[in-house]
Amino acid sequence: MTLTPVTAADYLDAIAAATVEGGPVIGHVDAGLAAQVEAMGRGYTGRLDDGTLCACAGIVVPWPGLGMAWAVVSPVGTRHPVGVHRAVLWGLHYLARDMGLRRVETTVRADFPRGRRWAQALGFQEESLMPKYGADGSDHLRYVYFPKEIV
Numbered sequence: 001m002t003l004t005p006v007t008a009a010d011y012l013d014a015i016a017a018a019t020v021e022g023g024p025v026i027g028h029v030d031a032g033l034a035a036q037v038e039a040m041g042r043g044y045t046g047r048l049d050d051g052t053l054c055a056c057a058g059i060v061v062p063w064p065g066l067g068m069a070w071a072v073v074s075p076v077g078t079r080h081p082v083g084v085h086r087a088v089l090w091g092l093h094y095l096a097r098d099m100g101l102r103r104v105e106t107t108v109r110a111d112f113p114r115g116r117r118w119a120q121a122l123g124f125q126e127e128s129l130m131p132k133y134g135a136d137g138s139d140h141l142r143y144v145y146f147p148k149e150i151v
Helices: 007-018 029-039 081-098 113-121
Strands: 002-005 040-045 051-065 066-073 103-109 124-131 140-145
Touching: 007 029, 007 051, 007 066, 007 081, 029 040, 029 051, 040 066, 051 081, 066 081, 066 113, 103 113, 113 124
Parallel strands: 066 103
Antiparallel strands: 002 040, 040 051, 051 066, 103 140, 124 140
């Protein structure tokens, strides 16, 4: 898998692909939001050797020290779970250290068990239930990861 810096176009392509094949409803996503994701944080796009998009993931920083992790996996990416997991795990830990983050959060729909298991496999711990958090009113769970300081 090849990693390149994420772009707004990659993000929109990953969302479109995930939604087509029955992924969880992500909510309202448009070019403006995609541009904000690209501008406010850092992330990577993972592609197969033939250029097929597998996943986009990154961290948005609303203020110094806090990161909000996100990931969108395309249907092709779900057929390459080990490669996608390793790439996202590497990127999460690298970016958290490189950006000097003390706390990284993510949210997962409460009714999406595969996403919940993946968050835990990435090192996140469940922190709280967020009723009616989703754009569609769905309940979400907040997960948190505390990067270890490197001395």
